[in-house]
Amino acid sequence: MSGSGGGVTRNTLRQQIADALRDEVLAGRLRPGSEFTVKQIAEQYEVSATPVREALVDLAAQGLLESVQHRGFRVRAYTVDDYRGMIEARMLILDGIFRRLVECGTAPGSAERLVSVRRRAEEARRAARSGSLEVLIGYDLRFWRELSGLAGNTYITEFLHRIRVQCWVFSVPYLQEAPEPATALWDKHGELVDAVTLADAEEVRRIVRAYNQHGLDWAATL
Incomplete structure (x- = not known):
């Protein structure tokens, strides 16, 4: 330490x-x-x-x-089954929160926050594509926290943040040992922001499902 x-x-x-x-x-x-x-x-x-x-x-x-x-x-040492459970919980919550964002719009005063979310998305994308794991984790956590915060429900935001931190705790040891970690990292943050901004419900659903499936597919290789 x-x-x-x-x-x-x-x-x-x-x-x-x-x-x-x-x-x-x-x-x-x-x-x-x-x-x-x-x-x-x-x-x-x-x-x-x-x-x-x-x-x-x-x-x-x-x-x-x-x-x-x-x-x-x-x-704590999480198992692959623990990780799958985290993704399942994340999947259920994300599906509901983004449906709400698209159907009801973001919380009042979210325009400036969307600018910040988009900036986090770009930084996360760059870090993911370069395989900069520690940099990616910081931006990824802030990205999802700010994006889910647009729904205006702090309980959901905090719950999702906790699950996401746990997902990274499980993932980091495996990714650090991977010969090419960038190939295992999700980098579609910007596409999700675009879909939310355009209130494109079908595209939001597709990206979120692909994001969760990405995690499950990666876990299947461990």
């Missing part, structure tokens, strides 16, 4: 520690099955145990960590 030391400030300590550890997991530097204690993380970030324990409990609640009795915490 690489430490951040004094870079973590006390006013948002719990969230910053949780964010830093989540980034370590998503970058593959904390591998599935890795174990650590509250004391180790507190020493790494040079902070007290209380915000560290709170941050680790938060990450466990999000499904990234598991509590190991008398030993601390462990990065």
Whole structure:
């Protein structure tokens, strides 16, 4: 684990520690099955145990960590079946949210946010095609969070974000070992934004289904 030391400030300590550890997991530097204690993380970030324990409990609640009795915490190791279940849940929610976006339109004040979503889409596409996994993950997570946020339901947005993070936690170790990771990465973010902008329900449905099928097809190769 690489430490951040004094870079973590006390006013948002719990969230910053949780964010830093989540980034370590998503970058593959904390591998599935890795174990650590509250004391180790507190020493790494040079902070007290209380915000560290709170941050680790938060990450466990999000499904990234598991509590190991008398030993601390462990990065959760998802199975291929877990991943398929994540995609199935994602598929059901996405189908409903994009149908709502097309039929009812985006939430008020979404025009500027669409500009931001389109920018995220372009960056995600470039990262996917170049195989820049760590860059792609950051833009992909922001892209989907902002796009689903256009529906104006924060509960759905947060649920989808959690599933997407879990999907990446499963995927990263496999993609890092792949000889050509770019061939396994989805890069149609921009096409989806175009379809949503044009309220083209059939095209939105086609892209979203192809996106989920892409994940299932990739899982079948593992």
